[in-house]
Amino acid sequence: MKDLDKYYNANKTMWDQFAKINAESKTYKTDEFLKGETSLNSIELEELGDVSGKSLLHLQSHFGLDALSWAREGAQVTGVDFSTEGIAISRNLAKKAKIDARFIQSNIFDLPDVLDEKFDIVYTSYGVLVWLHDLKRWAEIVAHFLKPGGTFYIAEFHPFLWTLDNEDPNDFKFIRSYFPLDKPYQFEVDGSYADAAKKIKPQLDYEWAHGLSSIITSIVDAGLRIKFFHEFNKMPFQLFPFLIKRDDGYWYYDHPEIQLPFVFSIMATKE
Numbered sequence: 001m002k003d004l005d006k007y008y009n010a011n012k013t014m015w016d017q018f019a020k021i022n023a024e025s026k027t028y029k030t031d032e033f034l035k036g037e038t039s040l041n042s043i044e045l046e047e048l049g050d051v052s053g054k055s056l057l058h059l060q061s062h063f064g065l066d067a068l069s070w071a072r073e074g075a076q077v078t079g080v081d082f083s084t085e086g087i088a089i090s091r092n093l094a095k096k097a098k099i100d101a102r103f104i105q106s107n108i109f110d111l112p113d114v115l116d117e118k119f120d121i122v123y124t125s126y127g128v129l130v131w132l133h134d135l136k137r138w139a140e141i142v143a144h145f146l147k148p149g150g151t152f153y154i155a156e157f158h159p160f161l162w163t164l165d166n167e168d169p170n171d172f173k174f175i176r177s178y179f180p181l182d183k184p185y186q187f188e189v190d191g192s193y194a195d196a197a198k199k200i201k202p203q204l205d206y207e208w209a210h211g212l213s214s215i216i217t218s219i220v221d222a223g224l225r226i227k228f229f230h231e232f233n234k235m236p237f238q239l240f241p242f243l244i245k246r247d248d249g250y251w252y253y254d255h256p257e258i259q260l261p262f263v264f265s266i267m268a269t270k271e
């Protein structure tokens with residue numbers, strides 16, 4: 001795709017800055033993680049199940065909290081992210097928490113040239129797919145890294161969410177396409193979602209729309225067999241200001257009858 005380097009260079013520059021801000025933010029609870037708490041949510045913990053003794057490739061592992069939490073659950077973890085800063089923080093946290101895990105800096109589209117191994121589990125979660133221009137190739141890469149009989153698991157924000165203006169629950173406006181376009185959205189950003197007070201030099205980021213059918217079709221076309229596909233009316237982060245937190249720790253749309261899809265998960269296996 002024309003301009004692909006421009007898009008990924010801009011996104012990497014942004015994520016390098018976000019990695020540092022996010023790791024120091026209250027939103028991500030790095031201190032709690034270092035005291036022994038998991039950063040994983042009940043959705044992925046319950047659905048993926050026992051990972052002990054299994055090799056797990058975490059795609060887009062950010063600054064490492066979830067990857068290291070899977071390692072604490074007993075998996076042999078390899079985290080991959082294109083952010084140099086994210087990988088440096090991940091390695092540092094692994095050292096601090098005395099967790100044995102490996103982190104590789106790579107764009108996931110380049111990963112087959114960098115890593116020559118197969119895994120029991122390929123895992124990815126929350127806020128990953130909008131950053132990828134080609135889901136067909138993404139799913140082929142997922143399948144490539146799985147051992148026969150291996151499991152792919154994704155828990156991700158529902159693509160329906162990205163279509164909405166997120167400010168006013170009583171005046172929802174559609175601001176983005178649900179279905180893929182031939183070019184990415186371009187947004188100006190001056191700070192991270194995890195800490196609005198810390199500003200960065202304003203820059204553009206690039207995000208791609210992918211509907212559920214594109215996501216599911218790419219997984220099936222890559223030769224994986226889908227075991228389940230779930231949708232949830234809750235999310236683990238307060239992505240919109242009007243959400244309310246319930247006792248289970250998840251954020252919900254505060255309406256007695258109308259419930260919206262906030263998260264989806266898919267488990268698929270390689271035959």
Ligand SMILES: C[S@@+](CC[C@H](N)C(=O)[O-])C[C@H]1O[C@@H](n2cnc3c(N)ncnc32)[C@H](O)[C@@H]1O
Pocket residue numbers: 011015016060061062063064065066067080081082083086106107108109125126127128131132
């Ligand atoms: C919202 S974060 C994912 C967070 C994840 N739930 C976690 O904490 O483990 C998205 C991550 O994708 C990474 N990323 C974006 N595009 C990428 C690409 N093409 N290859 C590798 N990493 C990428 C960013 O650097 C960022 O760390």
